[in-house]
Amino acid sequence: MLDTKRFIEFREKINTNIGKVIVGKKDKIDKLTVAFICSGHVLLEDVPGLGKTKLAKSLSKTINCSFKRIQFTPDLLPSDLTGIYFYNQKLGEFEFRRGPLLSEIVLADEINRATPRTQSALLECMEERQITVEGETIKLNKPFFVIATQNPVEQFGTFPLPEAQLDRFFIRLSMGYPEFMEEKNILDIYIDKDPLENLEAVISMEDIQYVQENYTKVHVSEDIKSYIIEIITATRKNNNVELGCSPRASLNLMKGSQALAAINGRDFVTPEDVKEMALPILSHRIILKSDLSTSMASTQELIEGILNTVHTPLEKI
Structure with missing residues (x-):
């Protein structure tokens, strides 16, 4: 029997908490919540300064998940995402240095600025939910949720995602500019502090497991x-x-x-x-x-x- 009340509470908790940081975007937050429940990934396509990073950070705090932001650049290598084995001279053995992909929420900022090789490394992790380093397969954390961003206006020095890679994203969203009163509200709540700093978790891992395992009912x-x-x-x-x-x-x-x-x-x-x-x-x-x-x-x-x-x-x- 599906407990729809738990889904309603899940949505309301996320909307209310993220709403303390992101103003007037309940519809976008709902879509983000849907993608998260379905274990999908999100492509945010928008110009800079509309709150994409704030949205990702506030989601990770709301659901109490580990978070890493990766700034994609043309010189970024796949190993910069997955991590590497390095030789520890003190211990006399190889150790694994974890990459940012071994987090639960990953913000891939300006994904189209990385080379196709690095893009493919990320998109493979999104699909397979695992990474391979030096022949060793490492399962990614669960939940594993990627929010990738790209600027649709600035195309200089970018590597557009091909159709096959775009298809890996569950949804594509655009934050869009705020309305007049929404933007005024943003000025009011950010005038003396950043509300993201004091944001607390309101979702438990049990809540996450329930919605992700039962929505198909x-x-x-x-x-x-x-x-x-x-x-x-x-x-x-x-x-x-x-x-x-x-x-x-x-x-x-x-x-x-x-x-x-x-x-x-x-x-x-x-x-x-x-x-x-x-x-x-x-x-x-x-x-x-x-x-x-x-x-x-x-x-x-x-x-x-x-x-x-x-x-x-x-x-x-």
Whole structure:
């Protein structure tokens, strides 16, 4: 039996706590929570200064998980992420120096500034949940959650993520600029101190294990499954699309809809859940014919058009 109250409390605790640091972004925090529940990873695509690092740090404090931030640069090597074995002369033996990937929450800042080799090392860890150093396989911590950022405006000295690597991310989000009153509120709460410094954990490891292990118990009807597949198929058949969504997108859309339903207190998925998760889950998995663009605005417009044309199933109560 699914305890939806625990999911509601999980969502409310995260929203309230992170809301002390990040103002007016409850919808984005909900999507982040959904990705975390589904053990997915998040790509934050935005200009600098909109709170991406604050969001990642406040999440790690809220759920009481270890946190590491990696600034990606062209000279960053895969071993800088995974760690290395070095010879300890005092002990006369080799020791393993842990890399930042052996943390529970990892912020990969400006991932598109690293070379493809280093990008691949991170993305392999995201998929396999393990690293290999000197032939030895090391399992990553659980939970393991990556928030990667990239600046969509500054392209000088960057290595854009190819479609196959973008597909590894569960969702793509954009924080966006705050509204007038939201920005004024930011000035008020940061005027004399940084609220992140005093943020305390409100989520236990038991809470995390429960939501990650039980969200799949949310019922998905045959009509909803067909609805998801019809949306995915429409991305492959659209005349403006060079490359449509993969079966991984179908699975992620179903899982994301289940998690969204759970944090909203339901044990069944509705078409509205699918529609709400379609944009962040599918937008980075489509390449358009016109300019082979993966920009968020153009792909989201296409997905919205698909959602308006695909028949929405009626809810059966």
